[in-house]
Amino acid sequence: MQWFKDRDPKAAPHEPSWLKNLRQTGINRFNESGIPEPSHEEWRYTSLAPLREWPCRLTDSMRMITAADLDALLFVAGFDSDRLVFFNGRFLPDLSRQTALSEGLILLPLTEALKRNLPTLEANLGRHADGKDSALISLNTALFTDGALLVIPRGLRLTRPIQLLYLSDATEPGASIQTRNLIVAGANSEAVVIEQYAAFSDCPVFTNTVSELVVEEGAILDHARIQNENASSCHVGFVQARQAARSLFRSHSLSVGARLARHNIHTCLDGEGAESLLNGLYLAQDNQLVDHHTAIDHARPHCNSHEFYHGILTGAGKGVFNGKIFVRPGAQKTNARQTNRNLLLSADATVDTKPQLEIFADDVKCTHGATVGHLDDEPLFYLRSRGIGLETARRMLVHAFANEVIHRVPVPQLVEAWDQFLLSSWNPPPSGNAGLP
Amino acid sequence: MSLLEIKNLKAGVEGKQILNGINLVLQPGEVHAIMGPNGSGKSTLAAVLSGRPGYEVLGGEVRFLDKDLLEMEPEERAREGVFLAFQYPVEIPGVNSTYFLKAALNELRKHRGEEPLDAVDFLALVKDKMKVLDLDQSLLSRPVNEGFSGGEKKRNEIFQMAVLEPRLAILDETDSGLDIDALKIVATGVNRLKNSANAQLVITHYQRLLNYIVPDFVHVLYRGRIVKSGGKELALELESRGYDWIAEHAEVQSNLAPA
Numbered sequence: 155m156q157w158f159k160d161r162d163p164k165a166a167p168h169e170p171s172w173l174k175n176l177r178q179t180g181i182n183r184f185n186e187s188g189i190p191e192p193s194h195e196e197w198r199y200t201s202l203a204p205l206r207e208w209p210c211r212l213t214d215s216m217r218m219i220t221a222a223d224l225d226a227l228l229f230v231a232g233f234d235s236d237r238l239v240f241f242n243g244r245f246l247p248d249l250s251r252q253t254a255l256s257e258g259l260i261l262l263p264l265t266e267a268l269k270r271n272l273p274t275l276e277a278n279l280g281r282h283a284d285g286k287d288s289a290l291i292s293l294n295t296a297l298f299t300d301g302a303l304l305v306i307p308r309g310l311r312l313t314r315p316i317q318l319l320y321l322s323d324a325t326e327p328g329a330s331i332q333t334r335n336l337i338v339a340g341a342n343s344e345a346v347v348i349e350q351y352a353a354f355s356d357c358p359v360f361t362n363t364v365s366e367l368v369v370e371e372g373a374i375l376d377h378a379r380i381q382n383e384n385a386s387s388c389h390v391g392f393v394q395a396r397q398a399a400r401s402l403f404r405s406h407s408l409s410v411g412a413r414l415a416r417h418n419i420h421t422c423l424d425g426e427g428a429e430s431l432l433n434g435l436y437l438a439q440d441n442q443l444v445d446h447h448t449a450i451d452h453a454r455p456h457c458n459s460h461e462f463y464h465g466i467l468t469g470a471g472k473g474v475f476n477g478k479i480f481v482r483p484g485a486q487k488t489n490a491r492q493t494n495r496n497l498l499l500s501a502d503a504t505v506d507t508k509p510q511l512e513i514f515a516d517d518v519k520c521t522h523g524a525t526v527g528h529l530d531d532e533p534l535f536y537l538r539s540r541g542i543g544l545e546t547a548r549r550m551l552v553h554a555f556a557n558e559v560i561h562r563v564p565v566p567q568l569v570e571a572w573d574q575f576l577l578s579s580w581n582p583p584p585s586g587n588a589g590l591p
Numbered sequence: 592m593s594l595l596e597i598k599n600l601k602a603g604v605e606g607k608q609i610l611n612g613i614n615l616v617l618q619p620g621e622v623h624a625i626m627g628p629n630g631s632g633k634s635t636l637a638a639v640l641s642g643r644p645g646y647e648v649l650g651g652e653v654r655f656l657d658k659d660l661l662e663m664e665p666e667e668r669a670r671e672g673v674f675l676a677f678q679y680p681v682e683i684p685g686v687n688s689t690y691f692l693k694a695a696l697n698e699l700r701k702h703r704g705e706e707p708l709d710a711v712d713f714l715a716l717v718k719d720k721m722k723v724l725d726l727d728q729s730l731l732s733r734p735v736n737e738g739f740s741g742g743e744k745k746r747n748e749i750f751q752m753a754v755l756e757p758r759l760a761i762l763d764e765t766d767s768g769l770d771i772d773a774l775k776i777v778a779t780g781v782n783r784l785k786n787s788a789n790a791q792l793v794i795t796h797y798q799r800l801l802n803y804i805v806p807d808f809v810h811v812l813y814r815g816r817i818v819k820s821g822g823k824e825l826a827l828e829l830e831s832r833g834y835d836w837i838a839e840h841a842e843v844q845s846n847l848a849p850a
Contacts, residue, residue, distance in 0.1 A: 531644065532681040539641055540695035540751065541669035541702070554685025554734075
């Protein structure tokens with residue numbers, strides 16, 4: 155971690171002074187608090203201790219990525235859409251696609267946007283994801299190397315999703331990658347954005363990413379985030395959305411990789427009639443830990459939020475879910491619903507699930523529920539009684555459990571890729587329910 | 592070779608012995624009815640034959656097409672040609688009906704060395720069978736049994752039977768919860784599937800179903816044993832005299848039997 159402390163954020167070229175100041179604040183804040191400890195309530199179940207030992211320098215990989223490499227990646231193939239590709243935190247223009255961009259649509263790497271000092275950057279970057287409360291957000295602000303700027307002009311409805319691909323490769327363990335995204339969805343626009351994180355090597359990498367999303371009046375933004383790092387990496391991701399009146403923000407978080415994954419997904423319903431859907435699926439096996447901390451801030455009246463998170467834990471996998479719902483004074487007629495369901499497929503899998511509701515208005519409807527269970531015996535027997543083998547039957551039921559979440563993602567190619575993944579590639583769950591409590 | 596031979600089968604569940612020595616032989620082409628009061632062991636018999644986990648075999652053997660049935664996993668039994676029409680078919684949200692049934696049929700075909708059916712051929716195969724059971728095509732695109740009425744669930748069981756064409760069909764109180772119209776449709780479906788190579792074991796509490804699925808043999812189960820067997824008239828006799836008559840008959844039998 156010393157490498158971080160020694161970095162001089164002001165040394166980055168081509169950056170406007172407002173950003174240099176932001177970065178300095180970031181590094182100061184990080185130096186004050188350091189990597190969060192388990193004594194910090196927000197990190198109680200997820201220890202970042204291993205990270206302290208990591209050198210966390212930039213990666214040294216000399217790999218040349220080709221289009222064929224991309225097509226081989228699990229959830230990437232089959233897309234015919236505009237995309238920005240980043241490798242080890244650096245933009246790859248040759249593999250990116252910015253064809254036929256509609257009038258007013260901005261899809262640029264941040265380094266390019268900063269060269270042009272586009273006003274939306276200073277207006278928004280660092281204004282939504284607050285480093286005051288988070289050392290890792292501060293660290294990202296201080297050290298991000300690149301990322302995406304996407305601005306969808308008012309009224310534009312995109313017909314195809316936009317992909318942001320973040321790929322990594324390392325030869326020495328302990329490299330780190332920090333990237334940043336800013337997405338601004340103009341009033342009454344409609345867009346689907348897919349952020350994906352994947353690795354080419356098995357070397358452990360520390361990825362720390364922040365995405366700030368501004369959803370203006372009446373806009374509809376679907377933001378799908380797919381985490382498929384290698385099994386030894388540490389991935390920390392922040393998504394902070396701020397919604398204006400009558401906007402619809404649908405967040406889809408699909409997390410399957412990394413040894414330690416922490417996803418913070420926050421949205422602020424900052425205008426009447428806004429609506430959020432937080433939809434998530436997490437898979438953990440062997441010694442993986444996957445942690446989702448979500449927060450929905452009902453800042454205004456007449457807003458709806460729905461949250462559905464499903465976890466599938468096998469081997470010695472561990473899941474953490476903490477879902478916060480804030481209803482501020484005056485946020486009357488709030489309708490908030492939170493459901494977290496967990497499927498434990500082995501005797502050693504565990505999950506910690508905690509709803510956290512802070513309600514300061516009195517005319518609201520807030521419900522929350524969490525379940526932790528195993529595969530049902532009766533459906534399993536029913537399938538077997540028709541000739542379907544035990545392993546296949548288990549896969550079908552696991553797939554069914556995940557389906558509810560996956561089928562809310564409005565990208566057919568992605569849904570298809572996930573169906574295939576769960577029905578064939580994902581490590582089969584262990585046989586039988588024997589030994590389960 | 593007989594289709595099914597049950598020899599002195601003893602079995603129980605949760606530490607309690609329920610079947611106390613069942614003996615039964617089914618030849619191909621036959622329909623056998625098993626009747627009995629609640630607690631006599633009807634469900635246990637269906638469960639043990641289909642391989643439902645949780646049931647313990649305590650003695651005896653069962654041979655199906657001269658193979659040891661009790662040694663086989665539930666899916667093996669199904670692939671060999673045993674079919675259980677459930678008394679309470681479970682709903683399976685998230686598992687598409689077509690996907691499920693096609694997978695099941697293709698497992699059967701694989702077992703028999705046949706090529707799997709693709710989606711188009713499968714749909715052609717099932718369309719007519721659905722009509723016979725008065726099931727709407729739309730049910731095929733729904734999750735298994737989800738939102739089905741009681742009658743639809745039972746008809747769905749017989750529809751699956753029509754698709755999988757088992758050698759031995761065990762109908763576990765298929766008539767429970769059905770009105771007369773649904774009963775007739777189910778019975779029609781079952782009767783159409785009967786042929787000289789397969790057999791049906793119809794487990795029922797009431798005689799009414801047997802007006803429509805006419806049995807060759809009727810066996811009365813009481814306290815885990817078959818205490819009386821006869822032709823289809825036995826069902827009518829049972830209906831007029833009630834199960835108490837059997838109880839008395841069984842007491843007499845056990846008093847006469849060697850200790």
